[in-house]
Amino acid sequence: MTGRRIVSISLPRLAIESWLSRAAKRGDDWPETVPLALSVPGTHGPVIHAVNRAAEEAGARIGARAVDSRAICPALRIEQAEPEQDAARLARLAFWARRWGPWSTPDGDDGILIDTTGTAHLFGGEAAMLARIQAHFARAGLTAKLALAPTRGTAWALARFGPERAICTDPLPALAPLPVAGLRLSDETQLLLRRLGLKTIGDLAAIPRLSLMRRFARADAQDNPLIRLDQALGRAAEPLDAPEPAPEFAAEARLAEPVVDPSDWLPELLERLCAQLAAADRGCRRLCLSVFRIDGERRDIRVSMAAPTREAAHLLRLFDGRLERLDPGYGFDLIRLAAEAVEPLTAAQPGLDGAAPSGLALARLVDRLAARFGPTAISRPLPHESHIPERAEIPGPPLAAIPAPPARADRPIRLLSPAEEIRVLYVIPEGPPAQFIWRRQTLRVARHAGPERIAPEWWRDRPGTRLRDYFRIEDDTGLRLWIYREGLIHDGRGGAPRWFLHGIFA
The missing domain is CATH 3.30.1490.100 (DNA polymerase, Y-family, little finger domain)
Structure with a gap:
């Protein structure tokens, strides 16, 4: 037996109490004296899923048909259950319960498991911790019954069939007087054990294992009383579905x-x-x-x-x-x-x-910027496999771990999208235009460098796409631009070459 300590929290009225809480937020108050039941679809019509105390005292039982329950209690009000919302709230409660331990998870439809190993001293001891947990759930409007034990199976059984806020150190004496239902068995298996005269877990533990192994050899592991008993006593490991690990x-x-x-x-x-x-x-x-x-x-x-x-x-x-x-x-x-x-x-x-x-x-x-405007409001360039300038980078998330592509000295940081066509007034043979008009301004080229020829990507571009000759130019005011000539004279892919301004240097 290890020193592990598991808290099992049973929320037997989670469905009805959560439904009443949601109804109150909608402005629909239900007096406690009005019998109320929640139903879910069944094989032969709606069946009772949850009841309040007034309905329970009037004879309504969970699992019974709604029509039979209404015959027993004509004043019974039946509403539709909301199991999906109940499951969502149980998941939130399980995460909220990590204030008492670094690991917690929902346990079925109406329970929560918390691993409190080594944390009880932070709350004044195990008894004080259980009292505090129960008080917090009561403050949230939920009826909770809980127990603490070295194994999940023992804690589950004590939380549902044991005394209030039970604390167990030795599983077998604590489990012996509890009914066999405390082993999390199906109704059919429980009925079979009762017919064999095994009503308590102590009766089951006293029976020679060989005879029971023969009878339950084909039973599923989740419904085998011997496996469940070994898990509860700590003789067999019981895997637990762990959510994300606790932060380091x-x-x-x-x-x-x-x-x-x-x-x-x-x-x-x-x-x-x-x-x-x-x-x-x-x-x-x-x-x-x-x-x-x-x-x-x-x-x-x-x-x-x-x-x-x-x-x-x-x-x-x-x-x-x-x-x-x-x-x-x-x-x-x-x-x-x-x-x-x-x-x-x-x-x-x-x-x-x-x-x-x-x-x-x-x-x-x-x-x-990302904290104020959201992570999708800004982006950073990410390298992309292409030698066409407008395809060489793609926008990526600003917080990406991929480093930004290094800037090239011969390429402008700012590219125009799309490139803007310019009207050439005079062209140097095999060189850039000596004078052109861009955005209604006449610019005269003072210096230039190039050309840098970039061919089309034949596997991606449509047939007839023309090559580009790029030039870095500077006008007489110091403005540095990146322009290109699209096509060559007599290249057989169109008329006269066209000129475009593609980027502006800083």
Whole structure:
């Protein structure tokens, strides 16, 4: 038996309580004295999926046909269940429950599992932690029954059939008096065990295994009482579906009273997180600020960086204007800041004037622009395999890890799209025009360099596409342009050559 500690939370009234909560938000209040049931489609008509306490006292039972339940209780109100919304809320609650442990996951349709190994001392011990968990769920309007045990199976059984807030260290004595339903078996298998006189888990554990192995040899592993018993006792491993791993670098603030604005705690959280990153020579590329509301909801704000960094002042600026978008509800009492993407980052030597290393200024500018206007509002050029200038680069995300293509000295940074045709007044033989008109301006060429011939891509361009001769020119005012001649005289691919202005040098 390992030292693992698992908390199982049973939410037996999740469906009805979540439905009532959504109805209240729509302005539809249901008195507790009115019998209410939720139904789902069944083989022979709608069946009862969930009931409130008034309907339960009136005789309505989960799994019964809706028409039979209404015959027993004529005052019963039946509404359509919303299992998809219930599942979505359970997933949010499971993620919200990570305040008590680094790992949590939904367990079926009405339960949550939390791995609290090594965390109970942060909450005053295991008993105090269970009481706090139950109080938080009650504050969120949910009835919760929970238990803590070394294995998932034992915790599941105690949470549903054991005493209130049970704490177990030795599974077998705790499971012995519980019914065989505590082993998570199907109704058919439970009925078969009861017919054999095995009503409790203790009765099942006392039976010689050989005889039971013969009877359940063909049973599925999820419905084999011997396998389930071994899993509950810790004799057999039970794989758990793990969500994403807990962040390696995180800082959090637990608040004594709910608040609605995390701004006052964010600088300290960033300092602590950056100190962790510095100790490991790491920098973050993506941060997630999470606030856990007291009603069981969680809100996240994510920011991304163009280059890994651990400068707290720069990271703080990325949250400017974004905290106001948080919906605090009735307030939140836990704030967590986690580095979701980290990369190696060694210390950089600043310049003699104290300035940051070259290259960081552009990355920080991209960070601020993306944080304010969104990551899709700006882009950066990415290299593309083509020798045609307008195809040699494609727009990419500004925070891409692919480095930007190096700038060529003989190519302008700014290209016109599409290239603009110019009207030539006089042309130097085999050279650029000596004078031309562009945008109603007459420009006279003072200097030129070229030509640079670029042939069409025959595997992509249509037949008849003409080659280009590019020239770098400068007029008498110092304006430097990139122009090209499309086609040659008597090349058999059209009439006279045409001239275009394609780029402007800085």
